[in-house]
Amino acid sequence: MSAEEETMSVEEQQEVNDTVVSPEKVEEAKLKARYPGLGAKPGGSDLLRKRLQKGPKYFDSGDYNMAKAKMKNKSLPLAPVEKTEITGGHIPTPQDLPQRKTVLASKLAG
Amino acid sequence: MVSDIISTVEFNYSGELLATGDKGGRVVIFQHEQESKNRPHLRGEYNVYSTFQSHEPEFDYLKSLEIEEKINKIRWLQQQNAAHFLLSTNDKTIKLWKISERDKRAEGYNLKDEDGRLRDPFRITSLRVPVLMPMDLMVEASPRRIFANAHTYHINSISVNSDHETYLSADDLRINLWHLEITDRSFNIVDIKPANMEELTEVITAAECHPHQCNVFVYSSSKGTIRLCDMRAGALCDRHSKFFEEPEDPSSRSFFSEIISSISDVKFSHSGRYMMTRDYLSVKVWDLNMENRPVETYQVHEYLRSKLCSLYENDCIFDKFECCWNGSDSAIMTGSYNNFFRMFDRNTRRDITLEASRESSKPRATLKPRKVSTGGKRKKDEISVDSLDFNKKILHTAWHPKDNVIAVAATNNLYIFQDKIN
Numbered sequence A: 001m002s003a004e005e006e007t008m009s010v011e012e013q014q015e016v017n018d019t020v021v022s023p024e025k026v027e028e029a030k031l032k033a034r035y036p037g038l039g040a041k042p043g044g045s046d047l048l049r050k051r052l053q054k055g056p057k058y059f060d061s062g063d064y065n066m067a068k069a070k071m072k073n074k075s076l077p078l079a080p081v082e083k084t085e086i087t088g089g090h091i092p093t094p095q096d097l098p099q100r101k102t103v104l105a106s107k108l109a110g
Numbered sequence B: 001m002v003s004d005i006i007s008t009v010e011f012n013y014s015g016e017l018l019a020t021g022d023k024g025g026r027v028v029i030f031q032h033e034q035e036s037k038n039r040p041h042l043r044g045e046y047n048v049y050s051t052f053q054s055h056e057p058e059f060d061y062l063k064s065l066e067i068e069e070k071i072n073k074i075r076w077l078q079q080q081n082a083a084h085f086l087l088s089t090n091d092k093t094i095k096l097w098k099i100s101e102r103d104k105r106a107e108g109y110n111l112k113d114e115d116g117r118l119r120d121p122f123r124i125t126s127l128r129v130p131v132l133m134p135m136d137l138m139v140e141a142s143p144r145r146i147f148a149n150a151h152t153y154h155i156n157s158i159s160v161n162s163d164h165e166t167y168l169s170a171d172d173l174r175i176n177l178w179h180l181e182i183t184d185r186s187f188n189i190v191d192i193k194p195a196n197m198e199e200l201t202e203v204i205t206a207a208e209c210h211p212h213q214c215n216v217f218v219y220s221s222s223k224g225t226i227r228l229c230d231m232r233a234g235a236l237c238d239r240h241s242k243f244f245e246e247p248e249d250p251s252s253r254s255f256f257s258e259i260i261s262s263i264s265d266v267k268f269s270h271s272g273r274y275m276m277t278r279d280y281l282s283v284k285v286w287d288l289n290m291e292n293r294p295v296e297t298y299q300v301h302e303y304l305r306s307k308l309c310s311l312y313e314n315d316c317i318f319d320k321f322e323c324c325w326n327g328s329d330s331a332i333m334t335g336s337y338n339n340f341f342r343m344f345d346r347n348t349r350r351d352i353t354l355e356a357s358r359e360s361s362k363p364r365a366t367l368k369p370r371k372v373s374t375g376g377k378r379k380k381d382e383i384s385v386d387s388l389d390f391n392k393k394i395l396h397t398a399w400h401p402k403d404n405v406i407a408v409a410a411t412n413n414l415y416i417f418q419d420k421i422n
Helices: A010-018 A023-034 A045-052 A061-073 B257-261 B302-313
Strands: B006-011 B017-022 B026-032 B046-053 B058-060 B065-067 B073-076 B084-089 B094-107 B131-147 B157-160 B166-170 B174-179 B187-191 B204-209 B216-221 B226-230 B242-244 B265-268 B274-278 B282-287 B296-299 B323-325 B331-335 B340-345 B351-355 B371-373 B382-384 B396-399 B405-410 B413-418
Touching (some): A023 B302, B006 B073, B006 B396, B006 B413, B017 B073, B017 B084, B017 B405, B046 B094, B084 B157, B166 B204, B174 B204, B216 B265, B265 B323, B274 B323, B282 B331
Parallel strands (some): B157 B204
Antiparallel strands (some): B006 B017, B017 B026, B073 B084, B084 B094, B094 B131, B157 B166, B166 B174, B174 B187, B204 B216, B216 B226, B265 B274, B274 B282, B323 B331, B340 B351, B396 B405
16 A cells, blocks of 8 residues: 555645544545545445445346437436446446456365 | 455364355365374364365346355354254355265175176176275265345345254345245345335345344344344344444544444354444444443554545455454454454453464464554564555454364465464
8 A cells, every 4th residue: 555645735634623633534534635526425325236236247238228228318428437337327348347267176175 | 366265264063173165166174183192282283174166156147247156154053963064155045065974885786886887687696785895084065955046135144043943144135034944935034125225324234143042133234233133023023122333423423434334244152142243443342231332342453544545445444354252252353454363352351463374474383463553663573554465354264162273264375273282
């Protein structure tokens, strides 16, 4: 892990001065500085839903055709897509799909 | 190799056997060798007893999702005859495996030769009785039951009930109760799925049956709460009997508060009077009779609190550490990063940090305590927080039910440590 030097903004300095130096709050400020678009509900639906759908999602022709139909109807550019979403509103490409691994004998068994 | 990463470790009830499951769906069972008569001052070692492929990768065609073969949990059944039984589970399917020994073989069949070829029945002129002859010990594992298709979400826990007849399995949103003999149905006893998934605020993270009261079980959540349920109260245990939650200081709440409060493991003490929970930074011991706060809190790696931003970015903040009790409930153990693991003595309040790595310990050498330096000045032999290797995580540990023997899984290596005798 690299220890990055962050120059604190005036607001962050204020925050640090206000709270009795809570390291968590300092970390939170760092995170908000790096990702200003981070949602208001951190432990909420988005995070949990990402957790419920763990693992890669593969190409699904049904999703693909639905996405194509959606794209045709929408004239505005779509919102930036989470890189974990392979299907749905995003049309998948071969590069999005992960490689399968091969299974061999366990090293533990000697 | 990625498929060698150990994903679960569990001693059986006597401690004679130690099972490990890995990311490749394999189970390896170690057996404690009897102490040798020549060197009685040394405890016996654990050697490989059996290894088998428990789960294979599968594909859910309806959702276009891969079903990992990784073994999430192994739980042993109490031994009732010569064979050993264990439950192993991946994300979707639980299997009951029978591990039995074979040291005799029948010889002198009438209808086939010794090498298995069928004899021509018309050439057989006399009958003989096959005799049992000794053979080299063979340990066979066979799947006896397959409990499938009962979980929409990913199974995180299985727990065998004290009635020796039933067990529970828990996924992110539901808990099911099974009978060990019946595979085509299970009872849903907890369902926290909201009607509208947009309203989802918490998930089930772990569940366990009470060690003595077969009607009681607990489940923990991603919000740091534990619910104790009594199956006598109703068929559906959506309403808890007890609700355990430590009050939070509102002024210290941050973006990370809920994430680090998520409980990754819950374990009853052997006595059944206490339970222990593991969240990201600490281990808490709860008295089942006191719901409003834990009776003991142990800091595992408090120095990480000032690293939460980076730990969120590299996803380490979501690592699920397990915890375990020793046989007498006087000590608890849990893992950390850099292949460190921590042990806490509940009576003396002393704690120790040890490292599981080939470099730091030779076989039969005593482990040296480690220390992470938190202040500005780093003493000799101390390691600074920034030099910790966050890829070397000890998520799974197990303590022998009777002796001071522990098993520690460090990525794809298994370490077994024991107390020196005398």
